[in-house]
Amino acid sequence: KALQNVKKLSNPPALVKRILDGVCILLHDPIENKHCEAVLEKGGAWVKDSWEAGRKFLSDMKAIERLQAFKAVSEGGVGKKDQINEETCELLLPYLSMEAWNGETATKSAKDVAGMCLWVRAMYDYIGIAKFVQPKMEALREAEAQLRVANRKLEEKESELQAVQGDRAKCQAKLDSAKGKKQALEDDAVGTKKRMDAANGLIDALSGERERWTKQSNEFKERVRRLVGDVALSCAFISYCGPFNADFRHTLLTEHFYNMCLKLKIPVTDSISVVKFLTTESQITDWQIEGLPSDDHSVQNAIMISSNLNNKKTGKYPLIIDPQGQ
Numbered sequence: 001k002a003l004q005n006v007k008k009l010s011n012p013p014a015l016v017k018r019i020l021d022g023v024c025i026l027l028h029d030p031i032e033n034k035h036c037e038a039v040l041e042k043g044g045a046w047v048k049d050s051w052e053a054g055r056k057f058l059s060d061m062k063a064i065e066r067l068q069a070f071k072a073v074s075e076g077g078v079g080k081k082d083q084i085n086e087e088t089c090e091l092l093l094p095y096l097s098m099e100a101w102n103g104e105t106a107t108k109s110a111k112d113v114a115g116m117c118l119w120v121r122a123m124y125d126y127i128g129i130a131k132f133v134q135p136k137m138e139a140l141r142e143a144e145a146q147l148r149v150a151n152r153k154l155e156e157k158e159s160e161l162q163a164v165q166g167d168r169a170k171c172q173a174k175l176d177s178a179k180g181k182k183q184a185l186e187d188d189a190v191g192t193k194k195r196m197d198a199a200n201g202l203i204d205a206l207s208g209e210r211e212r213w214t215k216q217s218n219e220f221k222e223r224v225r226r227l228v229g230d231v232a233l234s235c236a237f238i239s240y241c242g243p244f245n246a247d248f249r250h251t252l253l254t255e256h257f258y259n260m261c262l263k264l265k266i267p268v269t270d271s272i273s274v275v276k277f278l279t280t281e282s283q284i285t286d287w288q289i290e291g292l293p294s295d296d297h298s299v300q301n302a303i304m305i306s307s308n309l310n311n312k313k314t315g316k317y318p319l320i321i322d323p324q325g326q
Contacts, residue, residue, distance in 0.1 A: 012051075013109040015100050020054030020113070022120040025091045026084065027066055029053055070123065084127045092124050229261045229268025230277055237274050242304050246297040278303050 024031050031050035057063055071077025095101060100109075106117035223230075236257045241249040253274065261268040275284075275296055287302050288294055305320070 015109045016113050017051050018095050019117045021050050022095045023116055024053045024057055026123055089127050226267040226269045229266040230272055233257050234277055238304050238307050275299050
C-alpha cells in the first residue's frame with residue numbers, strides 16, 4: 001500500500017526519488033544516472049535522479065518479493081544480500097553521502113519510503129561489515145570443516161585405541177593368570193625343596209641304620225630259609241620229648257632230629273632253642289607269675305601243655321605226671 005501511495009505522486013519529493021534510485025541500484029535495475037551527476041535542486045546539491053526507473057519498480061507486481069529475496073535463507077529469503085558487490089556499494093555511496101539521507105528526513109518528506117531509506121543504508125553497512133566478517137566466516141567454516149575431519153579421525157583413533165585397550169586388557173588378564181601359575185609353581189617348588197631337604201635329612205639321619213637293617217634283612221631271609229627245618233624240629237620235640245628229662249630231650253634234639261634234617265638236606269638252625277622258637281619272653285613271664293619254675297625243663301613242659309591244649313583239632317591231650325608233688 002505504501003508503494004502504491006508513492007506511485008500516485010506525479011512529482012514526488014527529491015529524497016523519495018533518490019531513495020528509489022538506491023533500491024533500483026541494489027536490485028540491479030537499469031538507471032539513467034549511471035555516472036551520479038549532481039544537480040541543484042531546492043537550494044542544495046542532489047544526485048541526479050532516475051525517476052523512470054523508480055516508477056517501473058513501483059509498478060512491478062513482485063516488488064515486495066524482490067526485496068524479500070535479500071533476506072537470509074534462514075529467514076525465508078534467498079540470501080541475495082550476500083551477492084552485493086563493491087561496485088554496487090560505490091554506486092550507492094553518493095546517495096548515502098547526502099545530508100538528507102537519514103530516517104528522520106525521510107519520514108518528514110515521505111514516510112511511506114522511510115523504511116526503504118533505512119533498508120538501503122542497512123544493506124550498505126552489511127556489506128561493509130561483511131568485508132571483515134566474511135573472511136572470518138570463511139575461515140570459521142574452513143576451521144569447522146577441518147574440525148569435522150579431525151573429529152572423524154579422532155573417532156577412528158579412539159575406536160582403534162579402544163580395540164587396542166581391549167587387546168591390552170586380554171593380554172593383561174593372560175599375564176596375571178600366567179603370574180598366578182608362576183607363583184603357584186614357585187610355591188610348589190619351594191614346598192618340594194623343603195620336603196626334599198627333610199627327606200635328605202631323614203636319609204642322612206638313618207644312614208647309620210642301613211647296615212643294621214641290611215644285616216637284619218639278611219638274617220630274616222636266612223631264618224625264612226631255615227623255617228621248615230626249625231618247625232620240623234619243634235614239632236618232633238613237642239610230639240616225642242615230653243616223657244623224658246632235660247638231658248635226654250637235648251640229646252634227641254641235637255643229635256637225632258638235627259642230624260636227620262641234615263641228612264634229608266632240610267635247612268635247619270644250628271643249636272636251635274626250642275623255648276625261644278615256640279614262645280616269647282612275655283609269655284614265660286606270665287607263666288612264672290602264675291608259679292612256673294624258671295628252669296628250661298619246666299618252660300618246655302609248659303610249652304608242650306599249651307601247644308596241645310590250643311590245638312583242639314588233633315584230639316590229643318597231654319598226660320601230666322608229677323611224682324615229686326610239685
